[in-house]
Amino acid sequence: MKSNRKANTKATRTRSRNPEATRAALVGAAVELILRQGFAATSVGQICDEAGVTKGSFFHHFDSKDAIGRAAIEWWGDFGTNLYAEAWKDAERDPLEKIGRLFAIMEGFTEHENRVCTCVVGIMSQETAQSNDELRQFACRELERWSENVGALIASAKERHCPEATFDPVALAWHLNALWQGSMLIAKTLQDPSLIRRNLSLGREWLAGFFPDDVRSRLLSSSNLNSIQTPSPNP
Amino acid sequence: MKSNRKANTKATRTRSRNPEATRAALVGAAVELILRQGFAATSVGQICDEAGVTKGSFFHHFDSKDAIGRAAIEWWGDFGTNLYAEAWKDAERDPLEKIGRLFAIMEGFTEHENRVCTCVVGIMSQETAQSNDELRQFACRELERWSENVGALIASAKERHCPEATFDPVALAWHLNALWQGSMLIAKTLQDPSLIRRNLSLGREWLAGFFPDDVRSRLLSSSNLNSIQTPSPNP
DNA sequence: GCGATAAAACCGACCGGTTGGTATGTAAAG
DNA sequence: CTTTACATACCAACCGGTCGGTTTTATCGC
Known part of the structure; x- marks a missing residue:
């Protein structure tokens, strides 16, 4: 079930950081998980896994779980x-x-x-x-x-x-x-x-x-x- | 916020066991909490507090959290x-x-x-x-x-x-x-x-x-x- | 162009608290 | 004296969130 963290490293070998893409991936993962299992039942750890990002990165982009709820x-x-x-x-x-x-x-x-x-x-x-x-x-x-x-x-x-x-x-x-x-x-x-x-x-x-x-x-x-x-x- | 656990011991000093009443109190508390904050956001500890019952008693009446969800x-x-x-x-x-x-x-x-x-x-x-x-x-x-x-x-x-x-x-x-x-x-x-x-x-x-x-x-x-x-x- | 530098992006171990659930004990009911 | 009803203490797993550290990238004097 673990997603591959290399989603943004595919083919082109961009090998680059892309904060907007990361943020978008997190919001996308959150939307997906909320649709599937609701907000309370979704943990930020799950969102991170689905987006291929670690928790440290998550909390760099969002202050709290609520914050990504708003973004979603x-x-x-x-x-x-x-x-x-x-x-x-x-x-x-x-x-x-x-x-x-x-x-x-x-x-x-x-x-x-x-x-x-x-x-x-x-x-x-x-x-x-x-x-x-x-x-x-x-x-x-x-x-x-x-x-x-x-x-x-x-x-x-x-x-x-x-x-x-x-x-x-x-x-x-x-x-x-x-x-x-x-x-x-x-x-x-x-x-x-x-x-x-x-x-x-x-x-x-x-x-x-x-x-x-x-x-x-x-x-x-x-x-x-x-x-x-x-x-x-x-x- | 803690409810008084003596709800069933009030006044009359019944001091008696009443499994049906306990069960009803648990279901009532669950309904109340689900209406107020949803199912996932409600913990069985909260339900127990609201019903004035301990966790041991809860799991005597219900096999799991899901079970009381069904009852609710x-x-x-x-x-x-x-x-x-x-x-x-x-x-x-x-x-x-x-x-x-x-x-x-x-x-x-x-x-x-x-x-x-x-x-x-x-x-x-x-x-x-x-x-x-x-x-x-x-x-x-x-x-x-x-x-x-x-x-x-x-x-x-x-x-x-x-x-x-x-x-x-x-x-x-x-x-x-x-x-x-x-x-x-x-x-x-x-x-x-x-x-x-x-x-x-x-x-x-x-x-x-x-x-x-x-x-x-x-x-x-x-x-x-x-x-x-x-x-x-x-x- | 080029390094130097600082800020931004990201990682992963870690923390205290809470979760659903259990094991064991005890007292009331029948 | 057994069964049922409840209490207490406890657990491993997981929660949201923090923190110190590393890597990338933008900026700027040169």
Whole structure:
């Protein structure tokens, strides 16, 4: 199980130090281990082994275990934002269509084989929200980032298609956030990723119901088949 | 922070052994601590302190830490089932009304002061689903119990009000399960229980949308104001 | 270009404390 | 007088974190 410490010495024989790469390796290992077994159950020794680095080096880059927890949350948040960015770029496109692409991306994310669909932010939230206020705030920030982005998307779709409607776009975004997090949690326990897809599909139809009949298809059309290929967090 | 070990020796001076009470105290302490700080972060020493029992006694009642984890999941599952039983008893009542009462109970559960609305099953799922198959199965069983019960309720409501409709009652139940779990998770991180109530309200309206207009009010009517008072898990 | 030098990157042994779990003893219950 | 329920003392393994030392790399006078 021990990883080979020579990962950065391969082929090119760089034989060089690379603090940024080391830091990235540590964060990557932490993300991987958190996804697999949770934060509390992961020791810094394990992170070091997985990253091919010693403990001395670890504590040179991070003050504490909590510190790498924060870094893992941030890394995951950025990873997700980049992933979703594909959906809301393109200023021309109809925001409803963008939301459809967002759903397609999420659906695509459930289809990685050999990798259960889980979320660092959800895991860290569950484990630390009540016992470590600093980590709680970091997780909170990422949850808010998601809901704000999706809320803004829904708001602009509303503005374009039914500005007179009374629903609250941000509230709908939080609803979807909870559905997404809860679906990942339950699918992990049932060992059945298809549950996420069914729930996302229901969520998509639910959201479409808030918009006029004639534009709903723009949200419902983009399937996950021709969707953007979602990258795996750690190659 | 140390609890007084004399909890069972108070006043009455029972001075007697009571294995069932000891076991219950241990499970109660475990549930409490899991809700507060998670399973991995909870040590058996802590559980013993909180229960006013020594370690020797703990390992007389439970083979391992995992064993009390299983007991905690089961206890919580039974606690929840008893809580919800209020909703689906009464064979006479319209099942749609029962579902309304179910929502009212869940909403009531978010309103305990000094106690964040969390779920042992959700916490254990998050922490152990991928690293401990036995605990995963226990959590799985409780999630299934919830969805089966709620699914049966929705199915009988469908049977009565719109047997020709095409929706899948069990799929809707899983959707609500995910919404419920995800809402508790996010509300804990945002430290804002009102998010759960907003999401439950949206969920209620969503579910009502599957039934004919003239009966929807039976699902939407029962508010959380006059609802059944939900007990706190550990008095 | 070139050494000199200091700072940054990294190593691995080590520390006190805590962990889940055990061995043994004792007292109450039946 | 045996069985069950609990207490006490203890253990090896592991935890997060420290520390002194070594190697690499960036900087700078020359």
